[in-house]
Amino acid sequence: MPNKYDVIVVGAGPAGLLAARAAGESGFNxxxxxxxxxxxxxxxxxxxxxGSFNEYYFGDIVGYNARDKRLFFPNHGFSFKYDGPYQNxxxxxxxxxxxxxxxxxxxKVQKAKGDYGRVGFxxxxxxxxxxxxxxxxxxxxKVFPGINVQKVTPRADGVTVEGSGQSFEGRYLxxxxxxxxxxAEVMGFNKARTYYCNLYALHYYMSGVELPESSxxxxxxxxxxEGIATCFMFPRPxxxxxxxxxxxxxxxxxxxxxxxxxxxxxxxAPWFKKAKNLKSFSAVxxxxxxxxxxxxxRILLTGDVGSxxxxxxxxxxxxxxxxxxxxxxxxxxxxxxxxxxxxTQYVNWWKEAYINRYDHQVYMKGLARSLIYGTADTVNYxxxxxxETLPASxxxxxxxxxxxxxxxxxxxxKERPDVLQKLQRGALPFSxxxxxITRISKPVS
Numbered sequence: 086m087p088n089k090y091d092v093i094v095v096g097a098g099p100a101g102l103l104a105a106r107a108a109g110e111s112g113f114n115x116x117x118x119x120x121x122x123x124x125x126x127x128x129x130x131x132x133x134x135x136g137s138f139n140e141y142y143f144g145d146i147v148g149y150n151a152r153d154k155r156l157f158f159p160n161h162g163f164s165f166k167y168d169g170p171y172q173n174x175x176x177x178x179x180x181x182x183x184x185x186x187x188x189x190x191x192x193k194v195q196k197a198k199g200d201y202g203r204v205g206f207x208x209x210x211x212x213x214x215x216x217x218x219x220x221x222x223x224x225x226x227k228v229f230p231g232i233n234v235q236k237v238t239p240r241a242d243g244v245t246v247e248g249s250g251q252s253f254e255g256r257y258l259x260x261x262x263x264x265x266x267x268x269a270e271v272m273g274f275n276k277a278r279t280y281y282c283n284l285y286a287l288h289y290y291m292s293g294v295e296l297p298e299s300s301x302x303x304x305x306x307x308x309x310x311e312g313i314a315t316c317f318m319f320p321r322p323x324x325x326x327x328x329x330x331x332x333x334x335x336x337x338x339x340x341x342x343x344x345x346x347x348x349x350x351x352x353x354a355p356w357f358k359k360a361k362n363l364k365s366f367s368a369v370x371x372x373x374x375x376x377x378x379x380x381x382x383r384i385l386l387t388g389d390v391g392s393x394x395x396x397x398x399x400x401x402x403x404x405x406x407x408x409x410x411x412x413x414x415x416x417x418x419x420x421x422x423x424x425x426x427x428x429t430q431y432v433n434w435w436k437e438a439y440i441n442r443y444d445h446q447v448y449m450k451g452l453a454r455s456l457i458y459g460t461a462d463t464v465n466y467x468x469x470x471x472x473e474t475l476p477a478s479x480x481x482x483x484x485x486x487x488x489x490x491x492x493x494x495x496x497x498x499k500e501r502p503d504v505l506q507k508l509q510r511g512a513l514p515f516s517x518x519x520x521x522i523t524r525i526s527k528p529v530s
Contacts, residue, residue, distance in 0.1 A: 090116040090227070092412055093246050093255035095234050095268060097124040099398055100388025100405030101261030102217040103165070107409025108259075109224030113416055116253055117221065118232040118246065120262075125214040130288040130368035132319050132330065134174060134302065135206045135398050136479035143396070143403045143438055149206060156206075158399075163406050165220055169212030170322040173300060174205035177479055180305040181468045182461040184352035189486070190477025192298055204479040205302065207322050229253075237268055239382035256419075257383050257412045261405060264370045264389040265529055272384060274391070278373040282519050282526045284394055284452060286368045287340035288330040290321065293359035299324075302479065305353065306455050306464060307331065307343040313455035314343035326363070334372070334453045334522055370394055371528045372452075375445050379435055380428050385412060391435070393445035394452065397481065400439070407431060443482050446515040451481055456518055457511045463504050470496060 094105040097119035105117040121128060135156070138147060145160040149171070157164035176190030195202035222228060234248035237258065244258040260268035269275055296303055296318060303318040312335035319328040331343045348357035376391035387408035388401040396404060414427035450457065458464050470493040475486045497505050510518060 088116060089254045090114045091255065091416055092257050092259065093118065093253050094259045094261055096261035096263060098261060098263060098388060100401040102221050103402055103405035104259045104261055104387055104409035105226045106221040106224050107406050108413045109221060109226045111413035113413055115226045117226050117228045118234060119230050120233040122231045124218055124228065124230050125211055127211050130286040130330065130366040131210055132317065133208055133210045134319055136204065137399065138203050138205055139477060140480060142480060143400045145403060147399050158403060161403055161406055166216040167208060167213050168216060169209040172207040172320050172322045173200065173203040174207055174302055174320060175202055176204065176301040176477055178301050178303050179468065180303065180353065181465045182306060182308060183465045185469045187468050187471045189475045191474050192301060195477050204477050207320050209322050234267060237272055244383050256416060257385065259408050259412055260384060260386045260390050261388045262390060264392065264395055266390040269386060269390050270530065274376050274386065275373065278376060279516060280528055281372040281449065281515060282334045282522045283336065283529060284332060284334055284370040284372055285340060286330060286332045287344065288328055288366045289344065290326060290363040291329055291360050292326050292363060293361045294327045295356050295359065307346045308461045309338055309343055309346065311337040311339065314338050314340060315455060316347050334519060336526055369529050372449060375440055377436065377440055378432060380432050385428060385431065393449055407434060448481050449515045450511060453519060457507065459507055463507055466501060466504055
């Protein structure tokens with residue numbers, strides 16, 4: 086016999102945990118299904134930095150209450166406990182292959198502001214998962230680990246979910262199973278989307294790294310024979326430890342070779358003389374156009390499921406919370422005999438908060454910017470002209486460097502029309518920029 090619940094949530098990431106808790110707080114019976122046997126274990130690459138702390142993102146300004154150890158989202162009216170270690174991130178520094186630095190934020194100025202100068206928040210995601218899971222359970226959520234969902238069957242009055250030899254019935258299903266969502270695929274949500282490419286990521290936890298500044302996110306590029314990878318160096322919440330990450334949309338790029346190049350042959354190799362690899366993670370993410378209609382047949386998509394690649398952690402958290410309340414409200418409407426409006430309201434909010442507010446192509450071009458530049462010489466020349474400090478920001482949609490770029494464009498036009506021609510590729514639709522990559526790539530399931 087199937088287990089019967091008011092709400093089934095698939096995926097115990099930040100979005101799923103908050104969706105389950107929101108529905109549970111409203112008094113409904115909630116089943117949270119997670120394919121990992123330990124929902125708190127981190128098994129895939131993640132930067133583990135919550136960004137945009139100094140500006141609005143998805144209509145909210147996230148903050149951390151150090152006194153009570155809670156991350157809070159004041160505009161959306163929720164918070165949750167995080168009692169693990171953390172480190173403030175004050176700036177983002179981009180280094181060209183020849184070592185020129187472009188600073189997004191003045192480190193001294195930002196640090197002087199204290200917590201209000203941070204642009205990001207580095208944390209331990211496994212501790213975060215445990216805190217969020219405990220709060221979900223406290224709201225009556227029943228957690229089922231080790232359930233790999235294989236089949237979803239909509240009914241007139243609910244949804245049946247099957248996986249790992251078990252069956253669950255719910256009046257509503259919230260799909261929070263990530264950017265490679267099986268539910269979005271099997272239920273046909275992906276049919277109207279354009280597939281771009283995959284994003285490949287390899288992350289190392291390391292000790293002994295000696296970066297010039299410890300409380301900034303440092304980024305550079307590795308120009309390899311097979312293609313280009315972008316390297317991010319994130320401070321870990323434990324002092325002295327870093328996360329070294331390389332990403333690429335080009336499946337030909339060997340990410341292990343790219344990290345090796347960064348640590349052994351690049352300008353920054355001296356930073357890694359004493360480095361020790363502690364742990365490694367990887368990930369492959371599908372990249373599509375977003376899902377504009379994230380609801381049908383009593384199935385509501387949330388978190389990264391409907392995004393072009395991801396919503397960043399705070400975006401996933403906000404959408405999960407909204408989805409949980411949307412389904413709880415829909416159940417309340419049904420129980421009262423009222424027309425169901427809550428799911429439509431969620432879809433309208435999703436379109437306003439994400440589809441219409443943010444240009445997903447800007448996000449994707451940021452991940453594949455190296456395809457636009459093409460060569461190390463172009464990157465060295467272009468960014469070498471930027472000598473002013475840019476506004477402090479860690480927002481993937483931010484255009485905070487636009488003013489500085491406008492200043493140097495006349496110089497580029499005069500000195501390097503070949504570079505200008507490459508930069509103009511950035512105005513093309515993203516599908517054209519990655520056309521050759523798309524041809525050799527295929528979605529992962």
